[in-house]
Amino acid sequence: MAEEAVISLRGVTKSFGSHTVLQDISFDIPKGRITAIMGPSGTGKSVMLKNIIGLLTPEAGEIWVEGEQIVGMRDRDLYRIRRKMGVLFQDGALFGSMNIYDNIAFPLREHTKKSERDIRDKVMANAELVGLLDHLKKLPGEVSGGMKKRAGLARAMVMDPDIILFDEPDSGLDPVRVAYLDELVKNAQRETGSTFFIISHNIPSMMRTAEYMGVLFRSELVKFASKEDMRESKNSIIRQFLAGKSRGPIGMDEMASDVDIRGEDWDEDEDEHEHEQTEVMTV
Ligand SMILES: Nc1ncnc2c1ncn2[C@@H]1O[C@H](COP(=O)(O)OP(=O)(O)OP(=O)(O)O)[C@@H](O)[C@H]1O
Numbered sequence: 001m002a003e004e005a006v007i008s009l010r011g012v013t014k015s016f017g018s019h020t021v022l023q024d025i026s027f028d029i030p031k032g033r034i035t036a037i038m039g040p041s042g043t044g045k046s047v048m049l050k051n052i053i054g055l056l057t058p059e060a061g062e063i064w065v066e067g068e069q070i071v072g073m074r075d076r077d078l079y080r081i082r083r084k085m086g087v088l089f090q091d092g093a094l095f096g097s098m099n100i101y102d103n104i105a106f107p108l109r110e111h112t113k114k115s116e117r118d119i120r121d122k123v124m125a126n127a128e129l130v131g132l133l134d135h136l137k138k139l140p141g142e143v144s145g146g147m148k149k150r151a152g153l154a155r156a157m158v159m160d161p162d163i164i165l166f167d168e169p170d171s172g173l174d175p176v177r178v179a180y181l182d183e184l185v186k187n188a189q190r191e192t193g194s195t196f197f198i199i200s201h202n203i204p205s206m207m208r209t210a211e212y213m214g215v216l217f218r219s220e221l222v223k224f225a226s227k228e229d230m231r232e233s234k235n236s237i238i239r240q241f242l243a244g245k246s247r248g249p250i251g252m253d254e255m256a257s258d259v260d261i262r263g264e265d266w267d268e269d270e271d272e273h274e275h276e277q278t279e280v281m282t283v
């Protein structure tokens with residue numbers, strides 16, 4: 001890849017007991033871009049994110065973050081690395097007893113010695129970016145799901161991290177709010193120049209937002225490439241996944257059937273719904 005990598009995974013393998021969740025995963029997350037990892041449920045996407053932030057440790061492989069190898073790193077160094085990253089967990093993970101303002105301010109109060117006046121400037125700037133200026137006094141329980149996501153995004157960005165990681169930023173949102181969040185993510189990335197790494201099920205949403213993408217399937221990374229190369233992929237797993245079709249190598253229980261990970265064992269000529277693919281992919 002011609003791009004400069006900000007995070008690199010090399011041969012990352014992670015198991016729980018005899019269950020191998022990630023098998024020999026290698027790819028580079030390019031700096032200052034939006035990258036997505038997609039894949040069916042249970043394929044190890046969240047586990048991958050937890051390895052990248054050092055909450056889980058792989059048995060094998062290396063994870064490089066801005067030139068430092070984090071697997072086996074001392075806690076103190078890991079903590080320093082983590083401060084480069086803002087993380088938006090699936091549910092926004094806001095503190096229920098704090099209003100939106102205090103939630104966004106929390107990382108600044110916790111990790112910096114900034115004055116309340118400086119904190120206010122940062123909170124207001126980030127709240128404006130996500131359109132929450134009118135809701136700062138409300139508790140998380142008093143705002144909609146979409147607002148909670150936006151507050152989580154503002155909190156993830158408030159420390160000006162080089163890298164922002166999202167686990168399913170759009171889960172539980174209606175399609176209009178998802179489209180709005182996509183615009184917000186793109187604008188926020190443009191404004192901050194940070195690297196955005198998004199884990200998602202939502203293929204049309206990622207086709208709108210991400211510049212690079214990878215598909216995880218049965219513990220392996222089937223392909224990682226630019227969006228354009230993904231669109232043109234001949235791999236039947238990638239084609240089925242991007243088109244969101246029910247027919248293809250990925251079954252409802254994707255772990256049950258015996259599928260060739262290279263995606264070469266599915267006869268596409270059998271598929272009479274080929275036109276669906278272009279429709280979905282041009283969203
Ligand atoms: N701490 C853990 N201990 C044991 N098994 C785990 C642990 N965390 C995850 N797993 C297992 O690892 C597999 C992958 O889980 P993961 O949460 O990464 O899936 P996912 O791809 O994020 O799925 P979804 O799209 O549904 O969020 C699952 O089979 C899960 O049960």
Ligand SMILES: [Mg+2]
Pocket residue numbers: 045046047167
């Ligand atoms: Mg997950």
